[in-house]
Amino acid sequence: MLRFLCKRLALAIPVMLVVITITFFLIRLAPGGPFDQERNVPPEVMANLHAQYNLDAPVVRQYFDYLGDLLRGDLGPSFRYTTRSVNEMIARGFPVTMELGLYAILFALLVGMPAGIIAAMRPNSLQDYVPMSAAMVGICLPSFVLGPILMLIFGIWLGWLPVSGWGSTPGDKILPAITLGSTYAAYIARITRGGMLEVLSQDYIRTARAKGLSTWRVVMVHALRGGVTPVVSYLGPALAGLLAGSFVVETIFQIPGLGRFYIQAAFNRDYTMIMGTTVFLAGLIILFNLIADVILVWLNPRLRQEAGH
Amino acid sequence: MQRITEQTATEPVLEEGSSLTRDAMHRLFKNRLALVSAGFLLLLILVALLTPWIAPYAYQDQNLLLGASSPSAQHWLGTDTLGRDQLTRILYGTRVSLMVGFVATAVALGIGVLWGATAGYLGGRVDNAMMRIVDVLYALPFAIFIILLTVIFGSSMLLLFLAIGAVEWLTMARIVRGQVLTIKRQEYIEAAIAMGLSRWRIIRRHVIPNAVGPIIVYTTLTIPSVILLESFLSFLGLGIQPPQSSWGSLISDGVENMENYPWMLIFPALTLSVTLFALNFLGDGLRDALDPRASKD
Numbered sequence: 001m002l003r004f005l006c007k008r009l010a011l012a013i014p015v016m017l018v019v020i021t022i023t024f025f026l027i028r029l030a031p032g033g034p035f036d037q038e039r040n041v042p043p044e045v046m047a048n049l050h051a052q053y054n055l056d057a058p059v060v061r062q063y064f065d066y067l068g069d070l071l072r073g074d075l076g077p078s079f080r081y082t083t084r085s086v087n088e089m090i091a092r093g094f095p096v097t098m099e100l101g102l103y104a105i106l107f108a109l110l111v112g113m114p115a116g117i118i119a120a121m122r123p124n125s126l127q128d129y130v131p132m133s134a135a136m137v138g139i140c141l142p143s144f145v146l147g148p149i150l151m152l153i154f155g156i157w158l159g160w161l162p163v164s165g166w167g168s169t170p171g172d173k174i175l176p177a178i179t180l181g182s183t184y185a186a187y188i189a190r191i192t193r194g195g196m197l198e199v200l201s202q203d204y205i206r207t208a209r210a211k212g213l214s215t216w217r218v219v220m221v222h223a224l225r226g227g228v229t230p231v232v233s234y235l236g237p238a239l240a241g242l243l244a245g246s247f248v249v250e251t252i253f254q255i256p257g258l259g260r261f262y263i264q265a266a267f268n269r270d271y272t273m274i275m276g277t278t279v280f281l282a283g284l285i286i287l288f289n290l291i292a293d294v295i296l297v298w299l300n301p302r303l304r305q306e307a308g309h
Numbered sequence: 310m311q312r313i314t315e316q317t318a319t320e321p322v323l324e325e326g327s328s329l330t331r332d333a334m335h336r337l338f339k340n341r342l343a344l345v346s347a348g349f350l351l352l353l354i355l356v357a358l359l360t361p362w363i364a365p366y367a368y369q370d371q372n373l374l375l376g377a378s379s380p381s382a383q384h385w386l387g388t389d390t391l392g393r394d395q396l397t398r399i400l401y402g403t404r405v406s407l408m409v410g411f412v413a414t415a416v417a418l419g420i421g422v423l424w425g426a427t428a429g430y431l432g433g434r435v436d437n438a439m440m441r442i443v444d445v446l447y448a449l450p451f452a453i454f455i456i457l458l459t460v461i462f463g464s465s466m467l468l469l470f471l472a473i474g475a476v477e478w479l480t481m482a483r484i485v486r487g488q489v490l491t492i493k494r495q496e497y498i499e500a501a502i503a504m505g506l507s508r509w510r511i512i513r514r515h516v517i518p519n520a521v522g523p524i525i526v527y528t529t530l531t532i533p534s535v536i537l538l539e540s541f542l543s544f545l546g547l548g549i550q551p552p553q554s555s556w557g558s559l560i561s562d563g564v565e566n567m568e569n570y571p572w573m574l575i576f577p578a579l580t581l582s583v584t585l586f587a588l589n590f591l592g593d594g595l596r597d598a599l600d601p602r603a604s605k606d
Contacts, residue, residue, distance in 0.1 A: 030461040140585040144544040145578040148564045244452035
C-alpha cells in the first residue's frame with residue numbers, strides 16, 4: 001500500500017510540474033504585454049510596473065522565481081485588480097465552488113446509485129429501461145441547456161425557486177446543484193448498473209441467494225461493495241468535470257465562485273489570475289485523482305497485489 | 310476493408326455465409342433506435358451541407374423593425390432580437406458545430422490510433438514510455454487548458470480543431486493499444502513476421518484494420534463529446550466568435566433573452582440535445598453490433 005502510494009505520488013509530482021511549466025510559458029507566449037491596454041503610460045511608470053510584477057528579469061529567472069513563490073504558496077498579485085492578490089481571489093471563490101461541487105456530487109450519488117442498483121436488479125425490464133432512459137437524457141442535456149431550462153420552468157414560469165445568487169435567498173442553491181450534478185447522476189447510474197450486473201452474476205451471490213437471503217439483503221450487503229468500485233474510480237475524473245462544469249453553472253446562476261472568477265479573468269486577460277487559478281485547479285484535480293486511486297486499491301484487495309510490484 | 314474486417318475475431322464464425330460483418334449489420338438493423346438515429350444524422354449532415362441553398366433567409370439578414378418575434382408562417386422558428394431568422398441561424402450553426410465535431414474527432418482519431426497501435430505493437434520500453442506520456446497528459450485538466458489557449462491565441466476554428474483533437478485522442482490511444490496487445494498474439498501476425506514484412510507495414514496493414522470495430526464505436530462516441538466541448542466553449546464566449554454562430558453561442562444568446570423570448574433558447578437547445586441523443590444511440594447500437602461482449606458500460 002505504502003509502495004503504491006509512493007508510486008502514485010511519483011507520478012503526480014511530474015504532472016504538476018508539467019502543468020506549471022506549460023501554463024507559465026504559454027502565458028509568456030501571449031502576444032502583447034499585460035499593460036499594453038493602458039494608454040500613454042510614461043516609460044518610467046511602465047518600467048516600475050514591470051519591476052513590480054517581476055517582468056524585467058530574464059524569462060528563465062522569472063520561471064524559477066515563480067516556482068519559488070509557488071512553493072511558499074504565493075500565487076502573486078492580480079494584474080487587473082492591483083489591490084488584490086490571486087490568493088485572496090481563490091480564498092474568496094473556492095469555498096463557494098467547493099460547496100456547490102459538494103452538493104452536486106451528493107445529488108449525483110443519491111440519485112445515480114439507487115437508480116443504477118434498481119436497474120441492475122431486473123435487467124431488460126421496465127425497471128431497467130425507465131432509469132436508464134432518464135440517464136440517457138441526463139447525459140445528452142449539458143449543463144448549459146439544463147440550467148437555463150430549469151431556471152425558465154422553476155424560476156420564471158412557476159416562480160418556486162430563485163434563479164440567481166448564492167446564499168442570499170433560501171433555496172437559491174437548489175437549482176445550481178441539480179444542474180451541475182445531473183450529468184454525473186446519469187453517468188453514476190450507468191456505471192453502478194454495469195458494476196452491479198457484473199457482481200450479481202458471480203458465484204458468491206448465487207451462494208448468498210441459495211442460503212435463502214432476501215434479494216434486498218443480497219444486493220445491499222453482498223453485492224454493493226464490489227458493485228460500487230467502478231463508481232469510486234469514476235469520482236476522480238468526475239471532479240475534473242465538475243470543476244469545468246462549475247464555470248458554466250456559476251456563470252448562468254451568477255454565483256461568485258472560482259469558476260466565474262476564472263472566466264472573468266480569461267475575458268479581462270488577467271494573466272496572473274489565470275495562471276494562479278490554473279495551477280490551483282490542476283493541483284486539486286491531480287490530488288483528487290490520487291485520492292480516488294488510493295481508495296480504489298483499498299476497496300479492491302486484488303488491485304493491492306498488482307500495485308505492490 | 311470489408312474482407313479484412315471479417316477477421317475481427319470477437320467470436321467464432323458460426324456457419325458458412327454468415328460473416329462477422331454481416332452478423333454485425335444484422336444486429337445493427339434490428340436496433341431500431343440506432344437506425345432512426347443514423348437516419349436523423351444523415352439528414353442533419355445533408356441539411357448542413359446544403360444550408361446555403363436551402364436556408365430560408367440570408368445569414369446576415371436583419372429586420373430591426375420586426376425584432377424578436379415568435380414562430381410564425383414567415384419565420385418557422387421565430388426571430389432573434391435583431392430580427393434574424395432563427396431557422397437560418399440554427400442551420401448555419403449546425404454547419405459549424407458538425408464541422409468542429411467531425412474534424413476534431415478526425416484529429417483525435419489520427420493521433421490516437423497511430424499512438425496506441427505503435428505503443429501496443431512495439432511493446433516493452435517504448436510502450437511503457439508512450440503510455441506514461443498518455444498517463445501524464447490524462448491527468449492534465451484539459452477544459453482549463455483549452456480556455457487558456459483560447460485566451461492566449463484568440464479563438465479560431467483551427468485552434469478549436471487542434472485543441473479539442475489534442476484532448477480526445479488519449480482515450481482512443483488506450484483503447485487501440487489494448488486491442489493491439491490482443492491482436493499481436495494472433496498467428497497471422499506471426500505469419501506476417503515470418504514473411505518478412507516491415508514492422509510499419511504490419512501495423513498499418515494488419516494490426517490497425519483488425520482493431521477497427523472498437524475504433525468505429527469509440528469514434529461515434531467521441532463526436533458527441535467533441536460537439537459538447539465546442540458548445541461549452543462557445544456558450545462561455547470562448548469558442549466560435551460572432552458573426553459566426555454555433556449551437557453553443559445560439560444557446561448563450563437564448564439564455565440572455567429566455568425570459569421574454571423563450572423560443573430563442575428552446576430551439577437551439579432542442580437541436581443540440583436531439584443530435585447528442587442520436588449520436589449516443591448510434592454509438593451504443595454500433596457497440597452492441599460490433600462488440601457483443603462489451604457490456605453497456
